[in-house]
Amino acid sequence: MSGLHKRYTDVFKTFLTLGLTSFGGPVAHIAYFRKCFVEEKNWLTDTQFSQLLALCHLLPGPSSSQLGFAIGLLRANGIGALLAFIAFTLPSALFLIIFAYSLDTFSADISKKLVHGLSLIAVPVVLDAVIKMARQLTPDWQRLTIAVLSLSAILFINSTYVIFFVIIIGAIGGLFLSTG
Secondary structure, eight states: OOHHHHHHHHHHHHHHHHHHHOOSOHHHHHHHHHIIIIIISOSSOHHHHHHHHHHHHHSSSOHHHHHHHHHHHHHHHHHHHHHHHHHHHHHHHHHHHHHHHHGGGSOHHHHHHHHHHHHHHHHHHHHHHHHHHHHHHOOSHHHHHHHHHHHHHHHHOOOTTHHHHHHHHHHHHHHHHHHO
């Protein structure tokens, strides 16, 4: 097996495993990705991961899907990116299709309770991921201040544009932190 073919296989298997086991939505996925690709497989350094994540947060759409695509691209070129995307999203797409078709077999009350129960499980998974990301991304008081002010703006300013402005201000703050 050639080196590139082995990388394709590794990317596909790794992202398929993540696609089958990464519950909790995009924020939780990012935490799973960090653990897998930085801590366990050493495909990326912490700095590389943080830089890719920052780039993905600037783009519209789900950051975890973009991050997975980018990691696949870095690991095994364009084909690796496509393999990562397919392997990571296919399990949830299949689960969703199965769940949608099975809704007709259950009463509306049971379906509602099932979805509510799954939602309750997602809360601690996402909260755990957010706490881990916050610890990683805010190692000093300056970054913590930017994060707290950004969160405050998002929570208390009722505007669809607030996130755009928070990203711009955070990027400017990051420029000052990286030069100081």
